[in-house]
Amino acid sequence: MTIPTADPYISQSTPERQVLSVSQLNQQVRRLLEISLGQIWVEGEISNLAIPSSGHWYFTLKDANAQVRCAMFRNKNQLLGFIPEEGTQVLMRAKVSLYEGRGDYQLIAEYLEESGDGALRRAFEQLKQKLSQQGFFEEAHKRPIPELPKHIGVVTSPTGAAIHDILSVLKRRFPAIPITVFPTAVQGKEAAPQIVAAITAAERYGQCDVLVVGRGGGSLEDLWPFNEEVVAHAIYNCSIPVVSAIGHEVDFTIADFVADLRAPTPSAAAEMLSSVSQQEWLSVITNYQNLLKEKLQNALAFHQHQLTSLKKRLRHPGHRLQELSQRFDDLEIRLKQAMDKKLVIAKNQLKLQHNAIQQQSPAKQLLQYQQFVQLLTNRLHHSTQQALKNNQLKMQHAAKQLQMVSPLATLSRGYSITLTEDKSQAIRSYSEVKPGDQLTTLLTDGEISCRVEKTTKRRALKTK
Structure with missing residues (x-):
C-alpha cells in the first residue's frame, strides 16, 4: 500500500515509502538474525525456568550484566540426561531468533550441558551412586587402622603442603615412626594414573602397615583426580589400610568414601595415626621399669633375708x-x-x-x-x-x-693355752695327760712344744 506524503519538508519528487506491518517487520528481523548469526555457543546461568504441560522449557540465561530469553523445545530437551535447576551454570548451543508474537529477541536451544563445577558435581554424584551400589562404601570392607603404625606410607606430592603438614605433626608427636613418601601428581589429567601407580608401589614395597592418600585444599576441579573411578578401585583393592586426607574438612571426594578412614585434613591424618604420643609411651615404659625395679628389689630383699636365716643356723x-x-x-x-x-x-x-x-x-x-x-x-x-x-x-x-x-686377748695378758700334740683339743685337767705325752703350748706371740715329765694334782686353795 502506498500513500502520499504530507510532510512539507519532503520533496514531492521523493518516491513513495514502503510501509511494513509489525508482523512483517518481526518476520524480517527473525530471518535476518537466523541467517546472519546461525548457531552459536553461549554460557550463562539459568533462571526463571518454566516447564508447562507441553514439555517445552522456557527460561532466562543471564550473567552479571545482561540476560536473554531462551526456549528449548520438547524434541530437543528429551535428549538430555538431566533437567536444569535454578542457578545452574550451563553451556548452550542455540540459534538466535525472534518471537514474532511479542517482538522479543530470544535463543532457541539445540543442546545444553552443565559447565564448570556443575558438570563435575553431576559426574561426582553419578560415580558415587554407582560405587555405592557395587558395595565400595560398605563398612564390612573397611579394614582397621593400626593403633601404633610401624611404618607409614604417604601417597602425595613431594613438594605440596600436605607432606609438610604430615611430617611436622609426626615429628612433633612420634618421630620414631618411619615414613616413606610415594611421590605422585595430585592435580591435572595425569594425576589419577600416577596416584594408582603410587598405591601399587606402596603395596610392592611391603613395609607399610598404613597408607595415607591425600593433598592440600583446592577447588573441585583441583581435587578431581581423587574422584576418578580408577583411583577408587585402587584404594578399594589395596591390601594396606588406607587413610584419605584430601583438602579441607568441608571437601569430600570419592576416595574419602572408599578409604578405610577419612581424615578432614592431612594434619588430622597424622594426628589420628599418632593418637598416643611418644612421650605417653615413654611414660608407660618408665612406670613399668619402676615397677620391675621394685619387684626385683623386693625379691632381692626376700632372698637376702632367707640367706641371713640360713646363716644363723x-x-x-x-x-x-x-x-x-x-x-x-x-x-x-x-x-x-x-x-x-x-x-x-x-x-x-x-x-x-x-x-x-x-x-x-x-x-x-x-x-x-x-x-x-x-x-x-x-x-x-x-x-x-x-x-x-x-x-x-x-x-x-x-x-x-x-x-x-676373744682368746687372743686372754693370751696377751700372760696366759697360755695347752693343746694336744695334734692341736685338736685343749688340755683342761692334769688327768687328761700322762708322762711322756707330747704337748703344744700357745702363747700370744708363738707356741712351745714340750713333753710331760710328771703330773701332780693341785691342792685346793684355802680361803681365810
Missing part, C-alpha cells in the same frame, strides 16, 4: 662374730631405711611446698618456703649425721666387747 667357732656382723648389717639396713624414709618425707614435703608455691606464686611466700625447705634439709642432714655417729659408736662398743671375749 650354721654352727662354727666364729658364730658369735657372725651374729655381731649380722647385727651390724641389720643396723646398716635400718640406718639406710631411716635415711630413705626421711629423704622421702623431705621430698614429699618439698613437692607440697613447690606445688603451693606454684599455685600462690608471691615472691615473699616463695622465699619463706625456700627457707623452710632449707631448714628441713639441714635437719635431715643433721639427723642423718647424728644417726650415723650413734651407730658408729654402737659398732665400736660391740667390737670392744668382741675383743674382750
Whole structure:
C-alpha cells in the first residue's frame, strides 16, 4: 500500500515509502538474525525456568550484566540426561531468533550441558551412586587402622603442603615412626594414573602397615583426580589400610568414601595415626621399669633375708662374730631405711611446698618456703649425721666387747693355752695327760712344744 506524503519538508519528487506491518517487520528481523548469526555457543546461568504441560522449557540465561530469553523445545530437551535447576551454570548451543508474537529477541536451544563445577558435581554424584551400589562404601570392607603404625606410607606430592603438614605433626608427636613418601601428581589429567601407580608401589614395597592418600585444599576441579573411578578401585583393592586426607574438612571426594578412614585434613591424618604420643609411651615404659625395679628389689630383699636365716643356723667357732656382723648389717639396713624414709618425707614435703608455691606464686611466700625447705634439709642432714655417729659408736662398743671375749686377748695378758700334740683339743685337767705325752703350748706371740715329765694334782686353795 502506498500513500502520499504530507510532510512539507519532503520533496514531492521523493518516491513513495514502503510501509511494513509489525508482523512483517518481526518476520524480517527473525530471518535476518537466523541467517546472519546461525548457531552459536553461549554460557550463562539459568533462571526463571518454566516447564508447562507441553514439555517445552522456557527460561532466562543471564550473567552479571545482561540476560536473554531462551526456549528449548520438547524434541530437543528429551535428549538430555538431566533437567536444569535454578542457578545452574550451563553451556548452550542455540540459534538466535525472534518471537514474532511479542517482538522479543530470544535463543532457541539445540543442546545444553552443565559447565564448570556443575558438570563435575553431576559426574561426582553419578560415580558415587554407582560405587555405592557395587558395595565400595560398605563398612564390612573397611579394614582397621593400626593403633601404633610401624611404618607409614604417604601417597602425595613431594613438594605440596600436605607432606609438610604430615611430617611436622609426626615429628612433633612420634618421630620414631618411619615414613616413606610415594611421590605422585595430585592435580591435572595425569594425576589419577600416577596416584594408582603410587598405591601399587606402596603395596610392592611391603613395609607399610598404613597408607595415607591425600593433598592440600583446592577447588573441585583441583581435587578431581581423587574422584576418578580408577583411583577408587585402587584404594578399594589395596591390601594396606588406607587413610584419605584430601583438602579441607568441608571437601569430600570419592576416595574419602572408599578409604578405610577419612581424615578432614592431612594434619588430622597424622594426628589420628599418632593418637598416643611418644612421650605417653615413654611414660608407660618408665612406670613399668619402676615397677620391675621394685619387684626385683623386693625379691632381692626376700632372698637376702632367707640367706641371713640360713646363716644363723650354721654352727662354727666364729658364730658369735657372725651374729655381731649380722647385727651390724641389720643396723646398716635400718640406718639406710631411716635415711630413705626421711629423704622421702623431705621430698614429699618439698613437692607440697613447690606445688603451693606454684599455685600462690608471691615472691615473699616463695622465699619463706625456700627457707623452710632449707631448714628441713639441714635437719635431715643433721639427723642423718647424728644417726650415723650413734651407730658408729654402737659398732665400736660391740667390737670392744668382741675383743674382750676373744682368746687372743686372754693370751696377751700372760696366759697360755695347752693343746694336744695334734692341736685338736685343749688340755683342761692334769688327768687328761700322762708322762711322756707330747704337748703344744700357745702363747700370744708363738707356741712351745714340750713333753710331760710328771703330773701332780693341785691342792685346793684355802680361803681365810
